[in-house]
Amino acid sequence: MKIACTVNGRARTVDGAWEGESLLSVLRDRMQLPGSKNACEQGECGSCSVYMDGVLVCACLVLGGQANDRTIVTIEGLATGTALHAVQQAFVEAGAVQCGFCTPGLVVATHDLLARFPEPSVMQIREALAGNICRCTGYAKIIDAVQLAARRIAVDEHSAR
Amino acid sequence: MTEHPRLAPRTPVTGRVGDSVQRPDAVLKVKGDFPYSSDLQVEGMLWGATVRSPHPYARIGSIDASEALASPGVRAVLTHEDVPGRKVYGLEIPDQPVLAFDVARYWGEAVALVAADSPEEARRAAHKVQVDYQVLVPLTDPELALTPDAPSLHEGGNVTRQVRIRHGDQNARAEVVVTGEYEIGMQDQAPLGPESGLAIPDGQGGVDLYIATQWLHIDRDQLAECLALSREKVRLTLAGVGGAFGAREDLSMQAHACMLALRTGRPVKIAYSRPESFVGHVHRHPGRLRYEHGATRDGKLVYVKARILLDGGAYASSSTAVIANACCFAVGPYECPNATIDGWVVYTNNPPCGAMRGFGSVQNCYAHEAQMDKLAAALSMDPVELRIRNAMKTGSSMVTGQVVEGPVPVADLLRRVRDVALPPATTSDPVDLTEMPGGVSNTTHGEGVKRGVGYAVGFKNIGYSEGFNDYSTARVRLSVVGGRPRVEVHTASAEVGQGLVTVQAQIAGTELGVSDVVVLDADTAVGSAGSSSASRQTYVTGGAVKAACEAVRERVLSLAQSEMGGLSADAGDGRRLENDAIVSADGAVVVHLATLLGEEVIEETREFHPRRTAPLDPETGQADAHLQYAFAAHRAVVDVDTELGLVKVVELATAQDVGKAINPQAVEGQLEGGAAQGLGLALMEEIQVKDGVIRNASFTDYLLPTILDMPPLRMQILELGDPHSPYGLKGVGEPPTISSGPAIVAAIRAATGRPLSRAPVRPHDIVDTSPLPS
Numbered sequence: 001m002k003i004a005c006t007v008n009g010r011a012r013t014v015d016g017a018w019e020g021e022s023l024l025s026v027l028r029d030r031m032q033l034p035g036s037k038n039a040c041e042q043g044e045c046g047s048c049s050v051y052m053d054g055v056l057v058c059a060c061l062v063l064g065g066q067a068n069d070r071t072i073v074t075i076e077g078l079a080t081g082t083a084l085h086a087v088q089q090a091f092v093e094a095g096a097v098q099c100g101f102c103t104p105g106l107v108v109a110t111h112d113l114l115a116r117f118p119e120p121s122v123m124q125i126r127e128a129l130a131g132n133i134c135r136c137t138g139y140a141k142i143i144d145a146v147q148l149a150a151r152r153i154a155v156d157e158h159s160a161r
Numbered sequence: 162m163t164e165h166p167r168l169a170p171r172t173p174v175t176g177r178v179g180d181s182v183q184r185p186d187a188v189l190k191v192k193g194d195f196p197y198s199s200d201l202q203v204e205g206m207l208w209g210a211t212v213r214s215p216h217p218y219a220r221i222g223s224i225d226a227s228e229a230l231a232s233p234g235v236r237a238v239l240t241h242e243d244v245p246g247r248k249v250y251g252l253e254i255p256d257q258p259v260l261a262f263d264v265a266r267y268w269g270e271a272v273a274l275v276a277a278d279s280p281e282e283a284r285r286a287a288h289k290v291q292v293d294y295q296v297l298v299p300l301t302d303p304e305l306a307l308t309p310d311a312p313s314l315h316e317g318g319n320v321t322r323q324v325r326i327r328h329g330d331q332n333a334r335a336e337v338v339v340t341g342e343y344e345i346g347m348q349d350q351a352p353l354g355p356e357s358g359l360a361i362p363d364g365q366g367g368v369d370l371y372i373a374t375q376w377l378h379i380d381r382d383q384l385a386e387c388l389a390l391s392r393e394k395v396r397l398t399l400a401g402v403g404g405a406f407g408a409r410e411d412l413s414m415q416a417h418a419c420m421l422a423l424r425t426g427r428p429v430k431i432a433y434s435r436p437e438s439f440v441g442h443v444h445r446h447p448g449r450l451r452y453e454h455g456a457t458r459d460g461k462l463v464y465v466k467a468r469i470l471l472d473g474g475a476y477a478s479s480s481t482a483v484i485a486n487a488c489c490f491a492v493g494p495y496e497c498p499n500a501t502i503d504g505w506v507v508y509t510n511n512p513p514c515g516a517m518r519g520f521g522s523v524q525n526c527y528a529h530e531a532q533m534d535k536l537a538a539a540l541s542m543d544p545v546e547l548r549i550r551n552a553m554k555t556g557s558s559m560v561t562g563q564v565v566e567g568p569v570p571v572a573d574l575l576r577r578v579r580d581v582a583l584p585p586a587t588t589s590d591p592v593d594l595t596e597m598p599g600g601v602s603n604t605t606h607g608e609g610v611k612r613g614v615g616y617a618v619g620f621k622n623i624g625y626s627e628g629f630n631d632y633s634t635a636r637v638r639l640s641v642v643g644g645r646p647r648v649e650v651h652t653a654s655a656e657v658g659q660g661l662v663t664v665q666a667q668i669a670g671t672e673l674g675v676s677d678v679v680v681l682d683a684d685t686a687v688g689s690a691g692s693s694s695a696s697r698q699t700y701v702t703g704g705a706v707k708a709a710c711e712a713v714r715e716r717v718l719s720l721a722q723s724e725m726g727g728l729s730a731d732a733g734d735g736r737r738l739e740n741d742a743i744v745s746a747d748g749a750v751v752v753h754l755a756t757l758l759g760e761e762v763i764e765e766t767r768e769f770h771p772r773r774t775a776p777l778d779p780e781t782g783q784a785d786a787h788l789q790y791a792f793a794a795h796r797a798v799v800d801v802d803t804e805l806g807l808v809k810v811v812e813l814a815t816a817q818d819v820g821k822a823i824n825p826q827a828v829e830g831q832l833e834g835g836a837a838q839g840l841g842l843a844l845m846e847e848i849q850v851k852d853g854v855i856r857n858a859s860f861t862d863y864l865l866p867t868i869l870d871m872p873p874l875r876m877q878i879l880e881l882g883d884p885h886s887p888y889g890l891k892g893v894g895e896p897p898t899i900s901s902g903p904a905i906v907a908a909i910r911a912a913t914g915r916p917l918s919r920a921p922v923r924p925h926d927i928v929d930t931s932p933l934p935s
Contacts, residue, residue, distance in 0.1 A: 036193065044860035088191035132867075
């Protein structure tokens with residue numbers, strides 16, 4: 001089947017996907033966007049978190065066909081040019097990255113959290129990221145990274161005013 | 162020319178030993194640009210799929226591949242008859258078939274392979290391979306496997322290894338005696354990256370494999386045997402590794418991808434799904450442990466007797482080393498003059514078990530720490546005080562007779578976690594549900610919730626033991642690039658997420674005083690680094706990088722001597738390499754390295770061999786079997802909903818001696834991540850095996866700790882310096898996983914008064930579900 005959608009600001013078309021193929025496979029295997037990760041492929045680990053029409057979804061739980069005419073933003077679409085997004089930079093600095101397989105999903109989920117709650121409490125962070133499994137870090141430095149990103153974004157917005 | 166996959170670009174690192182240097186792959190990882198083994202793609206690549214046994218034990222008759230071969234897109238179907246060389250492999254004992262022949266011994270064992278143009282075509286065709294199974298009754302009870310009447314699953318019987326430790330007086334008697342029986346469930350490493358890799362035939366009979374593994378060279382050696390190729394014809398390069406924790410020590414899809422690539426002449430990628438991953442790697446051994454502790458009335462251990470039975474499952478993997486650890490560390494880090502330890506690891510038709518973080522020292526820690534609490538109760542003593550009274554010190558003897566050297570801060574670690582201020586009671590009004598056991602499920606507003614505090618301390622060996630040749634190789638190259646000195650470090654050591662790539666660069670940066678250090682891709686073009694396991698890589702590969710750098714430095718100084726004169730090649734006159742230059746003792750620049758070197762390239766390769774160890778005596782278990790010991794202690798504070806059996810871990814506190822923190826931020830990450838895996842085994846992580854079949858092979862049914870489950874961790878990191886190791890460092894990765902879980906279970910015991918002799922602790926272990934008396 002044919003799928004036409006906007007991915008990270010670009011119009012993309014895929015031909016030859018099979019009907020049962022997930023959006024995750026379409027992104028990874030057909031669009032050369034392997035940043036979204038294939039850790040559980042049943043919506044439990046959040047490693048494939050992407051935006052579809054601005055809503056955070058697990059790409060493994062969305063059929064490729066459902067993405068037709070939709071707008072997708074993946075981890076590859078968050079940075080602007082060579083500059084990391086504040087969330088990405090915070091993950092790097094806080095030591096929130098070890099093996100990094102969960103990182104793309106956590107970065108996208110954090111990006112979504114901070115858009116909704118610019119100054120999240122620790123418990124809001126925990127609730128918002130409860131769908132993202134990390135096996136390496138024990139999450140402490142992920143919480144640090146989210147708080148660091150929130151502070152940075154607040155400062156940037158303050159100075160932009 | 163064959164296309165090869167894109168690997169991670171090399172990012173220079175600037176930093177010294179002791180700094181929290183940022184890892185060079187972090188930027189790629191946060192952008193989704195880091196190429197993991199499951200991301201690799203090349204033009205014309207085929208996909209492999211594996212046909213697996215649906216029975217835990219079955220005789221294999223004929224295999225009919227005709228229907229699969231006729232399926233769309235299929236390029237090859239292979240069985241055991243197509244294994245070119247040795248049909249079996251294994252880390253310690255080559256007993257595991259590359260593809261099952263004669264019998265399949267566990268549920269999910271690989272039986273046949275398919276290569277096809279797309280992953281779905283490969284998977285569909287795999288279902289069409291007809292295997293004639295004669296189903297046999299599986300042997301799934303490890304106790305039964307020990308009995309003489311049990312059917313033998315392998316030649317030579319079902320005992321993979323028996324370990325006997327006889328230390329001190331075997332007839333010692335004590336005033337106070339406590340006994341207990343403990344059971345530990347089967348834990349999965351659950352690295353997030355699935356088993357995966359890409360094999361590319363070179364057109365001349367050889368193969369290149371891009372792979373996520375923990376030890377490139379042992380994979381290569383096993384592959385060469387099984388593929389009937391010389392080692393030079395099998396070249397491995399480390400692809401991005403999505404975590405390991407022991408799950409990548411054994412071969413999974415490596416031989417399969419290579420076989421399919423060599424047969425089809427095309428690149429072949431295999432990437433497991435999560436359910437397949439559960440049968441594609443070995444697990445932590447489930448254990449049954451029976452203990453008897455004898456002590457004086459004032460709380461000194463007189464003797465410990467232990468019987469430890471580990472279920473090794475269908476194949477040996479690293480079971481023989483795991484049972485040795487389980488026995489050597491059976492008593493915990495305590496002085497114990499007399500010990501009688503008997504351990505067995507046996508074959509069954511359960512999933513094979515092998516390495517997981519902690520490696521045999523986890524199961525026994527649950528038992529010895531529960532015993533210490535029991536003993537404290539019997540003596541009416543404070544449990545921490547009892548532990549301190551018996552704590553090992555420098556010069557204490559192991560139950561193996563080995564004298565423990567260097568700092569042994571067991572008592573200090575216990576005092577430190579005890580003295581951390583306890584977290585306040587959860588008493589917000591109105592109740593914050595997120596702080597309650599059960600969370601926003603709204604299962605309690607505090608009624609039935611009881612708090613408990615528990616302690617545990619554990620230890621294990623760092624590096625290989627029992628005489629295994631432990632070494633690593635490093636090649637270090639110093640040249641001038643763009644007018645600046647650059648150091649390239651080349652080893653075969655596997656970066657699996659722990660930060661080894663950063664540590665290697667920090668060591669080179671420190672030893673050579675150069676601010677531009679690049680760590681090359683790990684591959685088999687350089688000598689073996691040993692495995693990324695046993696918490697050994699910073700010690701052993703770090704030692705090799707240091708040694709190679711020292712050799713390079715010596716040549717730099719003699720070059721300066723011959724070019725400029727007036728310099729001594731030995732470092733005794735205080736000249737050193739710093740800030741991209743040779744500097745004098747007072748820090749003044751003698752010559753910039755760029756000036757000195759010009760076009761010259763200085764390259765040195767060194768092996769680093771730590772002190773040798775010795776095998777355990779088969780009768781007495783006495784030997785200097787271990788290289789280094791590492792210690793950690795934990796305190797857990799829990800709130801337990803005693804009516805529903807739900808547990809909220811409120812806080813963990815830990816203290817650990819790391820010798821020297823080469824990268825403090827990475828050390829913290831190990832302590833935090835290790836504690837999370839310990840929490841998992843204590844509370845939720847268990848592979849449910851019934852009649853040899855895994856019932857929960859998915860992340861929906863195998864529960865892993867989430868960010869909601871992990872409490873704050875109060876860390877105290879000690880740097881006491883080991884006199885024998887590079888920079889005084891100690892292995893860091895495993896100790897956090899040993900005592901964290903037992904401390905949590907102790908805290909639940911304290912809250913509930915329940916015996917809790919089993920981990921993970923389930924709700925029905927906490928809530929008394931026995932029928933009410935009529």
